[in-house]
Amino acid sequence: MEFSTAADELYRVVPEEFVATRTRLVREAKAEGDAALAKRIGGLRRPTLSAWAVNLLARSAAGDLGRLLDVGARMREAWASGGGLGDLEQQRARLVAALLRRAGEIAAEAGRPLRDQAVREVEDTLQAATVDEEVAAEVREGRLPQPRSHTGFVPAGFALAPEPPPKEQSKPAPPEKPARREKKAERPKVTRTSAARARRAETLARKADEAERALADRAERADAAKRVADDASAEVGRLRHELDRATAERDSAARKAERAEQARARAEEAAREARKAAKEARRAADRDAAHG
Template sequence: MDFDGAADELYGVVPGEFMETRKRLVQEARSAGDGALAKRIGSLRRPTLSAWAVDLLSRSAGDELDQLLDVGARLREAWSSGGGIGGLEQRRGELVGRLVRRARALAEEAGQPLRDPAVREVEDTLQAAAVDAEVAEEVARGRLAQPRSHTGFVPAGFPLSPDRPAPAEPVPAAPEEAGERAEREKAHRAALRKAEQTDRDLADREAETAEARADMESADADVGRLRRELDRAISRQEAAARRLEKAERRRGKAADAAEKAHRRARETAPPG
């Protein structure tokens, strides 16, 4: 077992099976004497439902996802070179919509239906993958633990969503207004990073709680099994004690009878 194989298996299971699967993989790595691999596997975090749905797309809708990532790369190239985007933007919107619907259907089939907030996170992640090359690589890898969103600059004519209009061309502002806007944008980006960090921390704590709960349930099951075995052992002990008591009484009676028989035999023996 190597790390890539373990990670692919881990992020391929439904979120509810993540903790147990990770625990098994960590134990397998330890049993193989690879403590470093066990540590790396143990550091992998349970995905949110929306992140898992995007991971599911990379496994079950790879061709369509590759098309979106290719369109995103061509759009970014056109953006950086100042070339025309032609029908790429429309194609991107069509692919995002199709992939969001596919993600909902796949999640439903897996028994993990997506609510509206999770659907929006799936869409935001796909949109971010079309804008940001690093997010595109993460999405293609299929091991997202958190949804992604693009908070940086997006050029005019490159809307984040087919249902969201492109931002209007900015009106030149006075230097004071520009400085104030820059400070507000900086504070906003810091707040977004903080919010994303707290979301990751919350997910880590939820995963930690789920793992502890799973361990507790496993221990409870072991205690229940041992108690049942103890009850059965006590029942066998009590039954054996009753049999022993009866056997000892019968043995006592048999010993008395044997003693009487021998005594009678000695008394009735003819003189020598």
Template sequence: MDFDEAAERLYGMVPEEFTSARDALAKEVKAAGDAALAKRIKALRKPTVVAWAVNRTARERGDELGRLLDLGRRLREAWRAQDADALAEAGRERTPLVARLVRSVREEAEVAGHPLGSTADLEIEQTLDAAVVDEDAAEQVRRGTLTRPLSYSGFTPAPVVRPAPEPAAARPAGKPAKARTKVPAGAGPEAEHQAPDQDQERPEHELERERREAEHREAERRRRIESLENALAEAERAATEAERGRADWEAERAEAVREHERRTAKVETLTAKLAKARDKLKAAEHRLEVARREETNAERAARSARQRADQVRATLDEARSAHE
């Protein structure tokens, strides 16, 4: 077994089985003599529920996911080639494909007994969008080994802006365009009637240049808006992730408080028992001391009584001998 096989096996499991399975596999690999691989396996992170659901979809609906990843490849190629037509076509395909896959991810999670919350769609969509526009993200999604949802903060491929051709009916063939003089606000019909006489002929290339510059500014504005929207999505994702982390640590703190309270109560109980035990030990020590002292006194009295008995016996023996 190599690392990729181990990761593929583990990330195919439901989240609640991941940690125990990972630790057991790392232990097994270490026992087999590959400590380096065991360490890498042990370092694998448990996936979030959304990441797990996308991983499952990559395994169970690989063909459906493959169509989106192929679209991403074509989109990136069109972007590099600045092929506006190909970009436009890929853009039209992209939205319904992503929407279908979001539903598929939800369905797979429900089939496996882990229905996703209402806020999961955004994370799924961001992950799939990242796979469309970023080659590395596409490979992560394809392998099905995500640990958390992905997001993409760079520029999203968009069609190249090209100036639209001027309609043929706009002016007679071969005749240069004219720039109409703007009629001042409040001017009467006479001024409006005289305005055409004030028109000045302008070269066609100047009008074309101005049109290109306007379209370029509009394209830049759109790219700027898109960049800011992507940055906002990334910031919101980071805020969501931070809030999730805060909630996790809040739950961890609450559990730590409960554990501390349980241990404190147990220590207090044991402390009370220890105090009682010490009192009993002290009483036992006192009893032992008294018993030893009384035993010594009793032994001394017994020795004295034996001596007295011996003396009386000797006196009795003498008396008996004298009588004889």
């Protein structure tokens, strides 16, 4: 078994089947004697519903997803070089919309329809993949445990696009300036809220993963106990079979002994009859001799 094969299988199943599938794959890796692979598989985290839907896109809509990621790469290049985006934003919007529809379809086909929150998380992840190269690689791989997000449009690591320099003015700034400052002041608030939401999601994911690990450990111990019980049951069956065979042999020997005893009794009776007949014959012979 290879790690990539096991990981692809894990992130393809619905989230409710993840733990059971992971436990089976860990057990198979241990059975093959690969403890390192078993530990690596055991460390994989169960995906949320939205992350699972994105992972399915990497397998069921690889063409459109690849085109979206290519558009994202071109957008990042444009930002890095200071060039214009042209129609890249429109292309991105069309591809994201198509992928959202496809995600909803394949999730529904698997019996796990996406609700509004999950749809938003899928969209956030796709948007983040166009502006963050690392997220793009994760999405392309199809093994996301959690949805991804990115605050604002600017790709990670790049500065904001330069704004046109303000015209020289000798009089006080126009009224829209305070509104502009207010808009700028809101950015940290959005960032802090997003960061807090991300930290909370990470905490919840960690707790869920810990619970999954505990459940997997209990399941593995239960499997080990079942194997011991099965072995004991097999041993009891084997001993019962041996007992039945020994009992049969004993009964057969008893029947043979009984038949031998009956034969001995018949032989003794025949011997007594023979001795009696011999005695009668001698007496007859003695009487004949006396009269002769």
